[in-house]
Amino acid sequence: NAGVTQTPKFRVLKTGQSMTLLCAQDMNHEYMYWYRQDPGMGLRLIHYSVGEGTTAKGEVPDGYNVSRLKKQNFLLGLESAAPSQTSVYFCASRRTGLGFDQPQHFGDGTRLSIL
């Protein structure tokens, strides 16, 4: 049981390039989330999805787009990468239901550097 898998694990981009980060979960979870983690700032929510075909903005959505075409996959796109987007990106998923009973399960992250 792989849980939440993120690809790629590492990537270096040049300013202005585009790329897509992939998150795949095999737990049949409805909800999926994208976070970024920066030193001293904890994890901040970028976008999230409550089901296939739905997306919503989180705390820091600017510069990112997402898509949830299949229930098991949640894609995070950077159309024109900027150095400020250098970060570690985490995907998480959880089942529906009250938050207390349904923890978020995280992948191991994608480390993205933008030069």
Place this chain on the structure above:
Amino acid sequence: QQQVKQSPQSLIVQKGGISIINCAYENTAFDYFPWYQQFPGKGPALLIAIRPDVSEKKEGRFTISFNKSAKQFSLHIMDSQPGDSATYFCAASIRTGTASKLTFGTGTRLQVTL
């Protein structure tokens, strides 16, 4: 605007000692308070969680103390071990429509020395 404030930023504790991490929040709509543990190169993993109608929850060596009136909660790690060395994040959950979202604290890097 940091809705969940966490302290200290880093903590060094001797093996066998007690580690204490504190968090405070402002939004009374938060309804679930989990703690996550993160090892280097890994994603966060749920450690323990509490609801605001409970003042304390204990799981093994880990205890959450919750003070609703003060809007504060804390993680206590008893008999701290070197394997507990990790970064700890407190979080608070709020419901938005059909979903719930987590707001994380800034993290505490714990080092347990021999």
